[in-house]
Amino acid sequence: xxxxxxxxxxxxxxxxxxxxxxxxxxxxxxxxxxxxxxxxxxxxxxxxxxxxxxxxxxxxxxxxxxxxxxxxxxxxxxxxxxxxxxxxxxxxxxxxxxxxxxxxxxxxxxxxxxxxxxxxxxxxxxxxxxxxxxxxxxxxxxxxxxxxxxxxxxxxxxxxxxxxxxxxxxxxxxxxxxxxxxxxxxxxxxxxxxxxxxxxxxxxxxxxxxxxxxxxxxxxxxxxxxxxxxxxxxxxxxxxxxxxxxxxxxxxxxxxxxxxxxxxxxx
Amino acid sequence: xxxxxxxxxxxxxxxxxxxxxxxxxxxxxxxxxxxxxxxxxxxxxxxxxxxxxxxxxxxxxxxxxxxxxxxxxxxxxxxxxxxxxxxxxxxxxxxxxxxxxxxxxxxxxxxxxxxxxxxxxxxxxxxxxxxxxxxxxxxxxxxxxxxxxxxxxxxxxxxxxxxxxxxxxxxxxxxxxxxxxxx
Numbered sequence: 421x422x423x424x425x426x427x428x429x430x431x432x433x434x435x436x437x438x439x440x441x442x443x444x445x446x447x448x449x450x451x452x453x454x455x456x457x458x459x460x461x462x463x464x465x466x467x468x469x470x471x472x473x474x475x476x477x478x479x480x481x482x483x484x485x486x487x488x489x490x491x492x493x494x495x496x497x498x499x500x501x502x503x504x505x506x507x508x509x510x511x512x513x514x515x516x517x518x519x520x521x522x523x524x525x526x527x528x529x530x531x532x533x534x535x536x537x538x539x540x541x542x543x544x545x546x547x548x549x550x551x552x553x554x555x556x557x558x559x560x561x562x563x564x565x566x567x568x569x570x571x572x573x574x575x576x577x578x579x580x581x582x583x584x585x586x587x588x589x590x591x592x593x594x595x596x597x598x599x600x601x602x603x604x605x606x607x608x609x610x611x612x613x614x615x616x617x618x619x620x621x622x623x624x625x626x627x628x629x630x631x632x633x634x635x636x637x638x639x640x641x642x643x644x645x646x647x648x649x650x651x652x653x654x655x656x657x658x659x660x661x662x663x664x665x666x667x668x669x670x671x672x673x674x675x676x677x678x679x680x681x682x683x684x685x686x687x
Numbered sequence: 688x689x690x691x692x693x694x695x696x697x698x699x700x701x702x703x704x705x706x707x708x709x710x711x712x713x714x715x716x717x718x719x720x721x722x723x724x725x726x727x728x729x730x731x732x733x734x735x736x737x738x739x740x741x742x743x744x745x746x747x748x749x750x751x752x753x754x755x756x757x758x759x760x761x762x763x764x765x766x767x768x769x770x771x772x773x774x775x776x777x778x779x780x781x782x783x784x785x786x787x788x789x790x791x792x793x794x795x796x797x798x799x800x801x802x803x804x805x806x807x808x809x810x811x812x813x814x815x816x817x818x819x820x821x822x823x824x825x826x827x828x829x830x831x832x833x834x835x836x837x838x839x840x841x842x843x844x845x846x847x848x849x850x851x852x853x854x855x856x857x858x859x860x861x862x863x864x865x866x867x868x869x870x
Contacts, residue, residue, distance in 0.1 A: 426775070429737040433767045436745055440760030448759045455753035462705050538754060541707035543719050543823045544804060544814035545756035549708075575756070583756065590813040591756070614718045614819030677715055 453578040456549075460580070463537050529646070530686040532556060534564075536679045537581065546589035546616065552684060553580040561644050563685040569650040569673030570594065570638060571682050586676060587651070588619045596621055596651055596670075597639040604628040605639050608651060608670065616676045618655065624666040630657040636670050646687050691850045693739045695842065696731050700724060700747040708754045713830075719823035721830030724751060725795035726838050728766050732773035733782040733791075734842070740770040757803070758810065765802035769795045785836040792838075796831020800824060 443451065511528070518524070534550035552558050554577050562574045564584050572586040585592040588611040598604045598621075606624040621636060634654045640647025650673050657668035703723035714720045724747045731743045748763030755762075773780070773791065781787045801824070807814050 425737055426771075429741045430771065433741050433744055433763065437760050437763045437767075440749075440763070441758070443759075452753050452759045455749050455759075458701075458750070459705050459708070459754065462702075463709065466709055538708040539711045539714070540755050541704060541720060541722070541751060542755040542757055542803075543714075543800070543827070544807070544816060544820070546815060547756045549754070585756070588815070589756075590815055610813075610815055612817040612819045613815045613823060614817075 449576060452576075453581075456578070456581070459538075467535075467537075531683045532558075532686070534582075534682050534684055536682060543613065546586040546592075547575065548584050548586060548679060549581050550584055550682060550684070551581055553578045553582050555579055557686070558582050558684060563645045563649065563687070564682050565649055565685060566674045566679070566682055568675065569652060570645065571674050571676070571679065573644055574684065584682070586616075587672060588616055588676075593642075594645055594651065595639045595641040596636050597647075598624070598628070598630060598654065598668075599635040599637060600629065600631070602628065604630070604666075605641070606666075606668070608636075617672050619652070619670050619672060621654075621668040621670045622660075622665070624657075624668060626659065626663045626665050628657070628666045630654050630666065630668050632656060646685070689850060692735055692842070692846060693742065695845055695849075696727055696735065696739060696743055697746055699838075699842075700727050700743055701750060703727065704747065704750045704754060707751075717826045718819065719826040719830075721827055721834065722751075722796065722799065723831070723834060723838070724748075724762070724766055725769055725799040726792050726831050726834045728770040728799075729773060729788070729791045729795045729835055730838055730842055732770040733777050733780065737771075737774060740774055741767065744770055757807070758812065761806050761810070762799075762803055764806060765799045768802065769798055785839075788836045788839050789832050792835025793828050793832035795835075797824065797828040800827055 440448070440451070532552060534552040536548045537551050538549045540547040550564075558574055558577050560574055560577055564571045564573060570587060572584050572589070572592050574582050575585040575591065576583040587594060587608060590610040592608075594608040596606055596608045598606070602625075604624050606621045606628075609620050609622050611619040624630070632654055636651045636654060638645040638647055638649040638651060652670040652672040655669040655671050657666055659665075660667050700723075707720050707722065711720065724743075727747070728740070728743055731739050744763050744767035748760065748766050751757070751762045752759045773795070780791070804814055804816070
């Protein structure tokens with residue numbers, strides 16, 4: 421049944437697969453980025469095609485509507501400037517107080533906007549790729565967020581694009597704090613494969629008092645995510661292992677179904 | 688079979704992987720993305736040679752893993768295993784019958800992710816699994832089953848439209864010509 425040609429094909433494919441598996445991590449990452457780079461022209465074409473209707477709509481937008489929008493944006497800009505000045509004064513005061521008690525000075529966040537270019541084709545991972553890479557100063561483990569809340573962290577960095585592991589993926593665990601009187605701390609871990617908007621908050625203390633709607637933010641422990649980034653709200657909770665610890669479901673603040681632009685945070 | 692078919696299958700695999708990464712609409716509606724590589728493998732195993740089957744497994748698997756968080760090369764083995772088994776049994780399969788194509792597509796689309804997850808778990812990885820994975824598996828199986836006859840129709844049409852047919856040799860030989868009448 422098996423001819424010589426079949427044996428050769430079987431041997432060649434097995435050899436190639438073994439060769440790829442046995443490559444060092446660094447070589448595998450490079451090979452992966454090189455193979456993924458083949459798709460860049462197609463993604464460029466797709467972006468151009470998606471931009472065309474937007475440009476066409478902008479071209480026919482009436483001048484009156486544009487002027488109205490500019491006016492609104494100018495007002496909003498002025499409000500934000502005033503708030504910024506107030507925040508700067510508070511930050512200065514905070515720095516002086518921290519210096520008085522001998523705490524480390526907080527550095528302001530630097531953010532870079534990135535476009536989500538593709539999603540993981542496999543159903544068992546929750547990752548996206550963004551159009552920033554090492555040429556933009558990205559490195560592994562940088563937090564990624566939207567104005568609504570935390571999204572995940574950078575897992576692999578290429579020259580012009582990077583892979584972001586989203587919350588809910590088994591490879592993205594976040595130390596989180598519930599904004600309740602006890603400030604209970606737990607770990608955000610993998611969720612179910614279907615509903616990407618819900619994650620599990622585990623290892624909360626057994627006597628944690630949780631209520632639906634309480635906010636969950638990053639605790640700052642773990643060294644990757646700075647404290648205070650919004651994650652979501654508590655949906656419900658239950659005691660686990662005969663009350664040894666508590667688990668809660670958290671509804672994520674960021675809309676993972678419509679991720680188009682994200683911010684990479686340089687702490 | 689000619690090289691045009693091989694190029695067409697590899698181009699389709701490239702576009703299929705791109706489509707799965709770039710268009711998440713199906714994932715938003717049904718909660719799972721349908722993988723077309725097993726479907727293409729069924730076509731390749733039934734209609735092309737073992738070289739095309741191997742190339743599709745190698746390149747398709749590498750392209751898929753390059754855009755995914757999978758370890759590079761993990762998708763090669765399930766794809767090749769499916770293609771190789773179908774290739775060896777293809778003389779017994781009614782490849783022109785849409786129902787056979789449908790069933791083969793379903794089996795291949797069910798086996799490929801199952802084998803891939805099995806390999807991931809064997810390698811110590813922690814893929815996102817749960818009861819919802821069963822639903823995703825069903826969607827992938829059903830999607831692959833429905834897509835297979837369509838893919839067969841598409842490739843047959845492409846083959847007729849763009850592929851060249853080998854020139855058939857004439858059976859006429861001048862030395863065997865029957866001379867009629869008197870010499």
